[in-house]
Amino acid sequence: MQAVGQLAGGIAHDFNNLLTAMIGFCDLLLLRHRPGDQSFADLMQVKQNANRAANLVRQLLAFSRQQTLRPTVLSVTDVLQELMHLLRRLIGENIQLDVIHGRNLWEVKVDQGQLEQVIINLAVNARDAMAERGGELAIRTSNQQLTRPLKREGETVPPGDYVLIEVADSGCGIAQENLDRIFEPFFSTKEVGAGTGLGLSTVYGIVKQTGGFILVDSAPSVGTNFQIYLPRHRQAAGEPAPGKSAHSQVTDLTGMGTLLLVEDEDAVRAFSARALRKKGYDVLEASSGEQALDVMGEQGDKVDLLITDVVMPNLDGPTLVRRVRETHPEVKVIFISGYTEDSFRRNLGEESDIHFLGKPFTLKQLAGMVKDVLYADAG
Secondary structure, three states: HHHHHHHHHHHHHHHHHHHHHHHHHHHHHHOOOOOOOHHHHHHHHHHHHHHHHHHHHHHHHOOOOOOOOOOOOOOHHHHHHHHHHHHHHHHOEEEEEEEEOOOOOOOOEEEEHHHHHHHHHHHHHHHHHHHOOEEEEEEEEEEEOOOOOOEEEEEEOOOOOEEEEEEEEEEOOOOOHHHHHOOOOOOOEEEEEEEOOOOOHHHHHHHHHHOEEEEEEEEEEEEEEEEEEEEEOOOOOOOOOOOOOOOOOOOOOOOOOEEEEEEEOOOHHHHHHHHHHHHHEHHHHEOOOHHHHHHHHHHHHHOOOEEEEEEOOOOEEEEEHHHHHHHHOOEEEEEEEEEOOOHHHOOOOOOOOEEEOOOOOOHHHHHHHHHHHHHHHHH
């Protein structure tokens, strides 16, 4: 599982570089081809399909537990309300859907898109388990205060406050001998061609990376009940209110300043540099960490912001930042990567003025974060 996960993560990282370039150059073309232009619809089709591909890549990264999460404080009730119409279309007319919301549900801090993917995957599995004779699918939420560890099939949920999401169906159930294997990648009880075996492993990866736990109860001909325990979020002092980004919503994306852009993927660097120059910035480019150090040695006093990829040959992003900070301790930093922020953040300790932008990103996301970071102290 670990080897397959590393392979999936590596492939996904490479695809994220390709998709960043595809989406980015579409954005640049859309600056010249506005609605009404005969090329506008074609460009939007390319961008929309690139975004669909990005969702598939996120599934690969979720399976390998290396996806870039963008957690926000949210209400599970609101997420389920938004999903209701989609779920009803997915499960079909012969299955009754009941959603029972817990009262005064605590907030959780999760990536909304990934949480939606978890619910959808479990609902689709439930639909397949009831395909022949129909049945009932119930999604229930509640607050749970565990005073002692909860143990089940090798999984232990420690004591604490959790929001519980139950996805229960009245389908064919899962045989006892298969319960220990259902979260393994490529394991499936469906017929050949009816499934990839990645659905539940993806669910497991997302829940675990979010800091949660997933348990399952099932019996043949009785049905299956998945229980997802998400830690209760307690708002810290100075944290943005639920639904608000830590960065302000930038509308004017133009700015001034000198940026050093370090990216070994030529297409990503070319798009990013062009996009930022169009917004008014002076952009210095480097294709490697070593070249970036040379640029800093020559023009480091002019550089206001360092934008660097995380994974690069020989001298990676975190090492580059540590070397730069030895001579320019005040320079601000944005990391860009197709891997999760957690994969490098732990190596940096309590470094300040370091921000993260996950690939693939759009022109607007890149320019918005650059302006946010550069002008953060201006109020």
